[in-house]
Amino acid sequence: MHRIGVDVGGTNTDAVVMVGRHILAAVKVPTSSDVTAGLMQALREVQKQAAILPNDVSLVVIGTTHFTNAVVERRHLSETAVVRLCLPAAQCLAPMVDWPADLRATIGDHVFLASGGVEFDGTPIAPFDPAQISRIGAVIRERGIKAIAVTGVFAPVKDQYERAAAALLAAACPEASITLSSSIGQLGLLERESATILNSALLQLARRTVASLREGVAQCGITCPVFLSQNDGTLMDAAQAERFPVLTFASGPTNSMRGAAFLSGQSEAIVIDVGGTTSDVGLLHKGFPRQAGSTVDIGGVRTNFRMPDVFSIGLGGGSIAVDESSVPRVGPQSVGFELTRRSRVFGGDVITATDLAVAAGRANIGDASRVRDLDVNFVRRCWEVIDRRLAAAADRSRVSPAPIPVIAVGGGSILMPKTLGGLEVIRPEHFAVANAIGAAIAQTSGEVDRIYSLENLSREAALAEAEAEARQKAVAAGALPESILVTEREDIPLSYLRGNATRVRVKVIGDMGL
Amino acid sequence: MRYLTEADIEALAIGAAILGTGGGGNPYIGKLRCLQEMRRGKPVALIGLDELADDAFVMPIGGIGAPVVGIEKLEEGNEGLRALRALEDFCGRKVTGLISAEIGGGNAMEPIITAAAAGIPVVDGDGMGRAFPEMQMTTFSIYGHRSTPAAISDDRGNVVLFQHAVTEQWFERLARSAVVTMGGTAIGAEAPMQGSYVRRAAVPGTVTQAIRLGNLVRKANREHSNAIALICAAEQGVHLMDAKIVELKRHLRGGFAVGEIALEGIDAHAGSRAQVVFQNEFLSFERDGATEVSVPDLIVILDVDTGHAITTEVLRYGQRVAVLALPCHELLRTPEALAVVGPQAFGLDGVVFRPLARAAG
Numbered sequence: 016m017h018r019i020g021v022d023v024g025g026t027n028t029d030a031v032v033m034v035g036r037h038i039l040a041a042v043k044v045p046t047s048s049d050v051t052a053g054l055m056q057a058l059r060e061v062q063k064q065a066a067i068l069p070n071d072v073s074l075v076v077i078g079t080t081h082f083t084n085a086v087v088e089r090r091h092l093s094e095t096a097v098v099r100l101c102l103p104a105a106q107c108l109a110p111m112v113d114w115p116a117d118l119r120a121t122i123g124d125h126v127f128l129a130s131g132g133v134e135f136d137g138t139p140i141a142p143f144d145p146a147q148i149s150r151i152g153a154v155i156r157e158r159g160i161k162a163i164a165v166t167g168v169f170a171p172v173k174d175q176y177e178r179a180a181a182a183l184l185a186a187a188c189p190e191a192s193i194t195l196s197s198s199i200g201q202l203g204l205l206e207r208e209s210a211t212i213l214n215s216a217l218l219q220l221a222r223r224t225v226a227s228l229r230e231g232v233a234q235c236g237i238t239c240p241v242f243l244s245q246n247d248g249t250l251m252d253a254a255q256a257e258r259f260p261v262l263t264f265a266s267g268p269t270n271s272m273r274g275a276a277f278l279s280g281q282s283e284a285i286v287i288d289v290g291g292t293t294s295d296v297g298l299l300h301k302g303f304p305r306q307a308g309s310t311v312d313i314g315g316v317r318t319n320f321r322m323p324d325v326f327s328i329g330l331g332g333g334s335i336a337v338d339e340s341s342v343p344r345v346g347p348q349s350v351g352f353e354l355t356r357r358s359r360v361f362g363g364d365v366i367t368a369t370d371l372a373v374a375a376g377r378a379n380i381g382d383a384s385r386v387r388d389l390d391v392n393f394v395r396r397c398w399e400v401i402d403r404r405l406a407a408a409a410d411r412s413r414v415s416p417a418p419i420p421v422i423a424v425g426g427g428s429i430l431m432p433k434t435l436g437g438l439e440v441i442r443p444e445h446f447a448v449a450n451a452i453g454a455a456i457a458q459t460s461g462e463v464d465r466i467y468s469l470e471n472l473s474r475e476a477a478l479a480e481a482e483a484e485a486r487q488k489a490v491a492a493g494a495l496p497e498s499i500l501v502t503e504r505e506d507i508p509l510s511y512l513r514g515n516a517t518r519v520r521v522k523v524i525g526d527m528g529l
Numbered sequence: 530m531r532y533l534t535e536a537d538i539e540a541l542a543i544g545a546a547i548l549g550t551g552g553g554g555n556p557y558i559g560k561l562r563c564l565q566e567m568r569r570g571k572p573v574a575l576i577g578l579d580e581l582a583d584d585a586f587v588m589p590i591g592g593i594g595a596p597v598v599g600i601e602k603l604e605e606g607n608e609g610l611r612a613l614r615a616l617e618d619f620c621g622r623k624v625t626g627l628i629s630a631e632i633g634g635g636n637a638m639e640p641i642i643t644a645a646a647a648g649i650p651v652v653d654g655d656g657m658g659r660a661f662p663e664m665q666m667t668t669f670s671i672y673g674h675r676s677t678p679a680a681i682s683d684d685r686g687n688v689v690l691f692q693h694a695v696t697e698q699w700f701e702r703l704a705r706s707a708v709v710t711m712g713g714t715a716i717g718a719e720a721p722m723q724g725s726y727v728r729r730a731a732v733p734g735t736v737t738q739a740i741r742l743g744n745l746v747r748k749a750n751r752e753h754s755n756a757i758a759l760i761c762a763a764e765q766g767v768h769l770m771d772a773k774i775v776e777l778k779r780h781l782r783g784g785f786a787v788g789e790i791a792l793e794g795i796d797a798h799a800g801s802r803a804q805v806v807f808q809n810e811f812l813s814f815e816r817d818g819a820t821e822v823s824v825p826d827l828i829v830i831l832d833v834d835t836g837h838a839i840t841t842e843v844l845r846y847g848q849r850v851a852v853l854a855l856p857c858h859e860l861l862r863t864p865e866a867l868a869v870v871g872p873q874a875f876g877l878d879g880v881v882f883r884p885l886a887r888a889a890g
Contacts, residue, residue, distance in 0.1 A: 104684035107606035
């Protein structure tokens with residue numbers, strides 16, 4: 016029962032082999048432009064290092080930033096037809112109204128409004144009109160559009176008309192791929208619709224990419240199921256990932272934080288992932304990253320995904336140190352991926368944070384003799400600056416005065432002192448491949464977000480009903496029922512509505528039955 | 530008189546959220562609609578109270594209902610215009626300007642959207658200088674204006690005219706129940722006021738004030754300077770504390786979201802503890818057992834790093850916030866006003882309103 020976790024990053028592809036809680040092997044190879052070659056190299060090397068055969072592997076989980084990068088770089092996005100079920104309501108702002116113009120142009124101007132939305136209690140705003148949807152479907156087919164995004168008002172409350180519309184559109188456009196907003200996000204029409212459109216626009220790329228990933232795994236002779244890690248640190252199978260690429264948008268920071276939790280054995284902690292140019296700082300609660308409270312921007316588009324509340328500071332292993340006044344400056348300028356060429360200890364002439372670590376005896380890499388001439392006072396003052404910035408970042412993410420540890424992961428974590436503002440710093444073994452470990456240990460989840468009327472239902476009964484449904488969803492996604500834990504359970508009373516309307520959100524997670 | 534620009538609207542959205550003191554709904558959707566109107570070539574003029582003729586006919590207009598419904602079921606688009614025309618028909622007279630009843634939050638935007646459609650100006654003032662949870666809590670009502678006749682319109686095109694309500698509370702009750710039937714949101718237009726009355730009873734200059742606040746925050750974000758200090762200096766306010774939310778209790782009372790926030794000081798305020806009570810908006814700030822600020826003065830909670838407003842709906846445990854107090858306008862501090870918007874009106878028994886001194890500017 017060996018699990019392989021892979022992190023396909025922009026620069027490196029990392030892979031680890033795990034059995035239970037043990038890490039048997041960990042490798043780092045350069046990412047290839049076609050994804051497959053780098054993946055295969057990582058899989059082969061890590062299997063060799065762990066001395067296992069393809070048949071020993073029971074699960075492969077892959078984390079990738081591929082789809083986020085596609086949106087940010089406006090590459091590989093399909094023209095997409097946008098159908099909003101809302102009439103007569105919600106005509107005041109068109110879909111994509113708040114998008115950057117270049118991204119909107121990439122998606123194209125194929126917007127259709129129709130009836131089929133519902134009120135907050137699920138009653139139709141206006142009768143659903145099948146003929147109207149079929150007419151829209153005919154236009155979409157005529158224009159040759161192969162991706163469709165369907166968003167109904169209050170579809171998270173009742174998705175009946177989104178599903179009915181999808182069936183009619185599929186009949187009219189047999190070749191089109193359709194995404195429904197109810198399968199993507201929560202309340203907030205514009206944000207959910209935007210995420211739905213991005214998802215549709217990514218479907219073609221998702222099919223290609225997932226096929227490459229599957230092929231890479233298969234060519235290594237591995238026949239077990241392949242999963243991708245999602246925004247919330249749980250996983251989805253490859254078929255699901257083909258349909259919902261947007262759900263991988265934040266998997267990078269999530270995997271790094273989950274990996275840090277696992278490696279350190281801590282569930283309440285601050286995680287600092289120190290890279291070459293920046294450090295990402297976030298908080299673990301119950302072993303999962305704390306979620307951001309409001310909207311998250313992806314490539315200039317507002318979405319309401321739940322994503323880790325992670326912020327970056329401009330300090331990493333490649334940060335350039337400048338002695339310009341009484342207080343030296345370290346970062347945000349960085350030599351980035353050129354660290355192993357331009358920094359002093361690697362033969363270059365730029366003083367980087369890594370050189371400072373070697374000069375101060377915190378790290379032992381490269382040629383230490385090349386930093387012996389650095390002024391002791393300058394090095395000490397630089398460390399005061401670095402430690403102060405790291406301590407401020409750690410403090411910013413704290414939610415209580417309780418002395419929780421700081422876990423340092425990522426290649427640049429040699430920068431981290433032994434304590435930070437009075438908090439213990441843990442630098443676990445395998446800190447450089449925390450992302451791949453986060454992928455390997457991914458769990459599965461179920462979530463319900465709905466408005467209940469508490470007129471004839473107690474608050475507790477509504478929460479219990481939502482929880483039971485969330486558990487069912489998790490089991491359907493592969494969770495072992497006995498391993499399921501409730502991670503979020505909240506009710507938010509809605510003002511100004513009769514019948515004590517309350518929004519209930521429950522999320523559960525469980526271990527995969529593999 | 531001047532025309533509002535797109536930059537004004539961007540700033541207004543930020544400033545209106547700050548004046549929302551935790552409530553009033555998110556101005557984001559309204560901002561997008563205002564920008565859309567301007568890009569369609571429909572400019573909106575902003576006129577000061579002192580520019581109003583005695584016989585100007587100024588109508589308050591705004592959204593009524595649950596903000597959470599408003600972010601999901603967006604408006605059809607002509608709700609405001611329908612309500613305006615219905616009331617004009619009933620009064621037999623053209624409205625010459627629109628005014629917000631509530632500058633705090635999303636309702637800062639509604640008059641601008643309808644004004645763009647109708648081609649009439651917006652008045653630089655409002656009925657609260659902030660946000661309050663109920664429609665009768667306006668200086669318009671407090672100083673004797675009656676909201677009826679009023680009209681509300683929904684996304685389907687329904688228009689309901691309230692010819693007469695015996696009290697302002699009755700109008701609030703009747704309108705609310707119609708709005709719930711309409712699906713939780715509607716646009717409401719209330720009885721137009723004479724220019725002479727608006728000059729006397731409206732909180733003056735609040736559109737400009739919100740734009741000014743928004744510009745301060747944008748400037749601070751651009752220059753990485755401290756928005757909190759800029760706001761306090763410009764608005765004669767007090768920076769009460771920087772704090773973390775260490776406890777958050779929410780419950781429902783009569784359809785309103787009420788609760789308490791426990792705060793623990795950070796940075797320069799480390800070691801002190803405080804509590805904020807809210808009912809849609811922040812109502813009171815209490816430190817070491819003593820109430821330091823209460824309604825109608827403004828208690829503003831901002832993101833400590835960005836200076837952007839945090840509404841009661843997105844409050845969460847562990848957030849780092851700056852708590853500010855801004856003095857309300859004198860129109861809200863008279864005995865008549867305090868009876869409607871003072872601490873007792875919100876059930877804060879035992880709390881005596883002590884007007885916040887205007888900090889030296």
